[in-house]
Amino acid sequence: MPYLLVIIFVVELVVQLINTIGATTINNLIWNAYLSLPTPLAKEVAEQRKKQKEYLAVRLELNATSSQDEFARWAKLRRQHDKLMEELEKKKSGFEASRARFDRYLTTARLISTRGAQWVLPWWYGKEPMFWLPYGWFPYYIEWFASFPRAPLGSVSIAVWQWACTGMLALVFETAVGIMGLAAASRQARKQRQKQPVPAAGAGAGTGDSKKEL
Amino acid sequence: MSAALVNVDDGDALEPTLQSILDQRSLRWIFVGGKGGVGKTTTSCSLAIQLAKVRRSVLLISTDPAHNLSDAFSQKFGKEARLIDGFDNLSAMEIDPNGSIQDLLAGQGEADAGMGGDMGGMGGMMQDLAFAIPGIDEAMSFAEVLKQVKSLSYETIIFDTAPTGHTLRFLQFPSVLEKALAKVSQLSNQYGPLLNGFLGSNGALPNGQNLGEMMEKLEALRATISEVNTQFKDERLTTFVCVCIPEFLSLYETERMIQELASYGIDTHSIVVNQLLFPKPGSDCEQCTARRRMQKKYLDQIEELYDEFNVVKMPLLVEEVRGKERLEKFSEMLVKPFVPPA
Numbered sequence: 001m002p003y004l005l006v007i008i009f010v011v012e013l014v015v016q017l018i019n020t021i022g023a024t025t026i027n028n029l030i031w032n033a034y035l036s037l038p039t040p041l042a043k044e045v046a047e048q049r050k051k052q053k054e055y056l057a058v059r060l061e062l063n064a065t066s067s068q069d070e071f072a073r074w075a076k077l078r079r080q081h082d083k084l085m086e087e088l089e090k091k092k093s094g095f096e097a098s099r100a101r102f103d104r105y106l107t108t109a110r111l112i113s114t115r116g117a118q119w120v121l122p123w124w125y126g127k128e129p130m131f132w133l134p135y136g137w138f139p140y141y142i143e144w145f146a147s148f149p150r151a152p153l154g155s156v157s158i159a160v161w162q163w164a165c166t167g168m169l170a171l172v173f174e175t176a177v178g179i180m181g182l183a184a185a186s187r188q189a190r191k192q193r194q195k196q197p198v199p200a201a202g203a204g205a206g207t208g209d210s211k212k213e214l
Numbered sequence: 215m216s217a218a219l220v221n222v223d224d225g226d227a228l229e230p231t232l233q234s235i236l237d238q239r240s241l242r243w244i245f246v247g248g249k250g251g252v253g254k255t256t257t258s259c260s261l262a263i264q265l266a267k268v269r270r271s272v273l274l275i276s277t278d279p280a281h282n283l284s285d286a287f288s289q290k291f292g293k294e295a296r297l298i299d300g301f302d303n304l305s306a307m308e309i310d311p312n313g314s315i316q317d318l319l320a321g322q323g324e325a326d327a328g329m330g331g332d333m334g335g336m337g338g339m340m341q342d343l344a345f346a347i348p349g350i351d352e353a354m355s356f357a358e359v360l361k362q363v364k365s366l367s368y369e370t371i372i373f374d375t376a377p378t379g380h381t382l383r384f385l386q387f388p389s390v391l392e393k394a395l396a397k398v399s400q401l402s403n404q405y406g407p408l409l410n411g412f413l414g415s416n417g418a419l420p421n422g423q424n425l426g427e428m429m430e431k432l433e434a435l436r437a438t439i440s441e442v443n444t445q446f447k448d449e450r451l452t453t454f455v456c457v458c459i460p461e462f463l464s465l466y467e468t469e470r471m472i473q474e475l476a477s478y479g480i481d482t483h484s485i486v487v488n489q490l491l492f493p494k495p496g497s498d499c500e501q502c503t504a505r506r507r508m509q510k511k512y513l514d515q516i517e518e519l520y521d522e523f524n525v526v527k528m529p530l531l532v533e534e535v536r537g538k539e540r541l542e543k544f545s546e547m548l549v550k551p552f553v554p555p556a
Contacts, residue, residue, distance in 0.1 A: 071462070071465055072515040076519065082473065
């Protein structure tokens with residue numbers, strides 16, 4: 001069953017990817033992608049962002065206006081500020097609710113497609129051999145382990161295949177993350193070295209000279 | 215008459231008088247409010263005097279615990295409406311928001327006791343509830359006043375309110391109580407059978423209180439107050455006159471009050487700017503001219519900001535505005551704009 005081998009591998013790959021990147025990050029990415037689609041919700045969110053910007057501008061202006069010297073202007077700004085804030089607050093809860101709903105659907109779908117598959121597939125195909133080991137190459141206890149728990153002796157069971165995929169992928173991901181971390185760290189270090197200020201000796205001498213000239 | 219009074223300087227500004235209030239015959243409730251010490255009582259008395267000239271009967275009610283009506287008219291007023299000396303259609307009364315709720319609760323306790331049984335707890339529970347909800351005391355006292363006033367058939371009632379802040383806080387009250395009631399009734403529905411197991415079949419609480427009865431009382435209270443609300447939120451029936459002085463804090467409070475009133479849905483379209491200084495030309499009073507300058511600054515701001523309001527400018531007099539004659543003279547300026555000595 002070659003396709004099952006691939007499916008198991010893909011499921012494990014996805015699980016590893018999610019674990020490495022983080023479920024929240026993925027949710028955020030998908031949410032943003034969803035918002036970039038031309039849906040009514042996306043339009044509302046864009047409007048909300050615009051209003052938020054407007055609100056911040058009004059707030060800045062309000063803070064820059066003296067309430068004692070320009071009361072009329074200040075009060076008008078204040079009214080605008082309060083109105084905008086009220087509108088924003090009112091909409092915010094609605095958005096939060098739809099975001100929560102979206103997250104819930106996404107989490108459910110993710111759990112079913114990864115954790116669900118991780119459990120259901122080995123249980124369903126438990127008795128089927130994934131592929132056969134060459135006859136007589138391995139001792140009994142290895143053949144017994146490879147067919148654990150329910151596959152016929154001499155074959156590799158789906159559970160063992162899954163376990164092997166997980167181990168291998170975990171190793172690969174850890175290595176990749178480690179290498180990336182190292183690369184990032186070295187780049188940071190190089191940048192910091194570049195940023196290090198030039199010793200003040202030259203500049204100090206210069207000012208000293210100018211002082212002397214004075 | 216009113217057309218002649220329109221300020222010719224800027225045609226789009228509303229006339230600087232309270233004539234519109236006098237002309238609006240449907241008005242039944244007029245509130246006068248503002249920060250402490252700006253002349254609310256003087257303004258409300260003056261407005262009452264002016265209204266008395268054009269209405270059949272006018273009642274002036276002070277809800278400020280520091281009652282000033284007696285001072286203003288040099289006559290003692292109490293909880294009962296009483297004609298003011300020298301008028302035949304202008305009465306006044308002073309009510310104490312806190313006093314009236316205590317009276318109410320005390321009366322209820324007695325009534326319960328009269329029904330027989332140890333009902334002390336009921337009063338206690340009602341009292342706890344009554345003081346737990348913000349503004350309920352005022353709401354109840356307003357409800358009481360409304361009940362009284364309805365039977366008295368006054369054409370217009372003027373409220374001289376307590377300083378800004380919690381005067382009309384109770385107007386958001388029905389929604390608060392509605393929510394609370396919904397919660398309580400939900401609880402009693404859910405746990406009613408359980409509670410009845412404890413309480414006996416008629417739902418009597420340990421102190422001889424009755425759950426259903428109490429819910430009924432609360433419901434009745436809510437109905438009364440929501441009726442008050444609908445009356446006060448109707449702009450044909452109710453308006454609010456803001457009194458302020460041209461100083462920053464007073465102006466700030468006024469702006470806040472106007473916004474608050476707008477959020478409650480109470481109509482307001484008049485501002486009385488009180489205590490304006492008009493020093494005589496050539497006066498060498500340093501303080502007067504400096505103050506005049508400051509007042510001018512805020513007056514300009516007021517006119518810019520409240521262009522949809524009747525802004526009435528009242529001068530600061532050299533004498534205290536007390537007694538019928540002086541009040542009458544002062545009240546003239548509410549309808550005929552004061553012309554500063556040139």
